[in-house]
Amino acid sequence: MALKKDYYSLLGVTREASPEEIRKAFRRLAFRYHPDHNHHEGAAERFKEIVEAYQVLSNTDRRTTYDRLGHADDDRRFDGFGDFSAGLGDVFDAFFAGSIPVQRRTPQRGADIRCEVNTTFEEAVRGCRKEVEVVRMENCPRCLGSGCEPGTQPAACPDCNGIGEVRRSRHNVFGRFVNRAICSQCDGEGSVIIQPCTHCQGTGRRRTRSTVSVALPPGVKNHAQIKLPGQGETGARGGPPGELLIAVSVQEHECFKRDGNDIVYELPVDFTQAALGDDLKVPTIDGKVKLNIPPGTQSGTILRIKGKGIPFADRHARGDQLVRIRVVTPENLNADQRRLLTDLAQSLGKPRPRKRGRASTPPAGQGTPGPDR
Ligand SMILES: [Zn+2]
Numbered sequence: 448m449a450l451k452k453d454y455y456s457l458l459g460v461t462r463e464a465s466p467e468e469i470r471k472a473f474r475r476l477a478f479r480y481h482p483d484h485n486h487h488e489g490a491a492e493r494f495k496e497i498v499e500a501y502q503v504l505s506n507t508d509r510r511t512t513y514d515r516l517g518h519a520d521d522d523r524r525f526d527g528f529g530d531f532s533a534g535l536g537d538v539f540d541a542f543f544a545g546s547i548p549v550q551r552r553t554p555q556r557g558a559d560i561r562c563e564v565n566t567t568f569e570e571a572v573r574g575c576r577k578e579v580e581v582v583r584m585e586n587c588p589r590c591l592g593s594g595c596e597p598g599t600q601p602a603a604c605p606d607c608n609g610i611g612e613v614r615r616s617r618h619n620v621f622g623r624f625v626n627r628a629i630c631s632q633c634d635g636e637g638s639v640i641i642q643p644c645t646h647c648q649g650t651g652r653r654r655t656r657s658t659v660s661v662a663l664p665p666g667v668k669n670h671a672q673i674k675l676p677g678q679g680e681t682g683a684r685g686g687p688p689g690e691l692l693i694a695v696s697v698q699e700h701e702c703f704k705r706d707g708n709d710i711v712y713e714l715p716v717d718f719t720q721a722a723l724g725d726d727l728k729v730p731t732i733d734g735k736v737k738l739n740i741p742p743g744t745q746s747g748t749i750l751r752i753k754g755k756g757i758p759f760a761d762r763h764a765r766g767d768q769l770v771r772i773r774v775v776t777p778e779n780l781n782a783d784q785r786r787l788l789t790d791l792a793q794s795l796g797k798p799r800p801r802k803r804g805r806a807s808t809p810p811a812g813q814g815t816p817g818p819d820r
């Protein structure tokens with residue numbers, strides 16, 4: 448029996464090395480000495496030795512025998528490309544990028560498009576339909592996306608015979624290697640357009656300005672995003688279209704404010720109305736409705752008008768309108784009014800002037816609303 452080389456030292460590992468350590472060492476050395484990468488003299492011979500060592504040490508049974516006897520149980524030696532597949536396939540795939548199966552060009556999903564739509568407060572509450580203008584790639588209307596002049600057909604690519612990839616074989620000391628690559632003539636599609644569509648120059652797509660109608664649901668919120676699947680850019684090579692993403696921008700209303708699904712409305716009332724009570728007509732999103740101000744209403748009081756708010760998305764119901772009362776203190780009283788109020792003040796038993804900790808009347812301000820609660 449011929450004296451065998453020390454496979455462990457060939458791979459630069461200890462006799463206790465784990466299979467993973469052996470594998471890593473082999474990968475590192477194989478890269479270094481592979482004849483495709485290393486053209487130094489002796490590299491090919493070294494590469495053969497490394498492969499031989501790895502074939503023994505990576506196999507549990509053969510390694511055990513080798514450890515016991517000092518040589519492998521048989522004389523299988525690395526012998527050209529045919530052996531590469533014997534347990535080495537995954538490792539060798541990494542060396543020959545060209546021999547990894549090529550990824551043929553596949554249909555590509557079209558890009559998403561983003562745009563914005565503006566609505567009034569009322570439109571957002573009730574829901575509405577809006578038109579948005581988008582510029583996007585669409586299938587060419589003349590060739591319906593095929594890229595061929597109508598009445599003509601694509602033909603099988605002469606370079607790859609319709610396969611979409613080309614194979615080139617190389618020979619070296621280890622045998623024959625086959626490289627596969629995408630056909631550059633047809634971009635991997637396997638067919639070529641003989642007579643390109645005059646409308647899209649054979650691309651099958653055209654940049655087009657289109658109007659898209661979008662339904663905004665009742666109660667849509669400011670900054671909400673509406674998705675329209677299939678309304679984005681058309682895909683390449685027959686891929687599906689992208690989405691149209693529409694951001695909703697709701698204008699502010701001059702007197703209504705949104706609070707969740709309620710609408711907040713501030714109602715200024717005269718201090719006599721607040722004291723004596725009154726029936727008033729109050730604007731809502733559905734028109735004016737009657738509202739009773741009970742006697743003795745304080746500034747900041749919130750009165751609720753049921754069902755005049757914003758529709759809920761998930762149920763058949765609406766929020767409320769919240770009417771916040773702001774009591775307005777009269778200014779610029781004439782002499783009569785001043786006398787009446789003085790009498791009232793005396794009747795209420797409140798001496799004047801009355802100093803209160805928190806309120807200091809602004810000199811020329813509007814009636815100061817009470818603290819909001
Ligand atoms: Zn066309």
Ligand SMILES: [Zn+2]
Binds near residue numbers: 604607611632
């Ligand atoms: Zn081709």
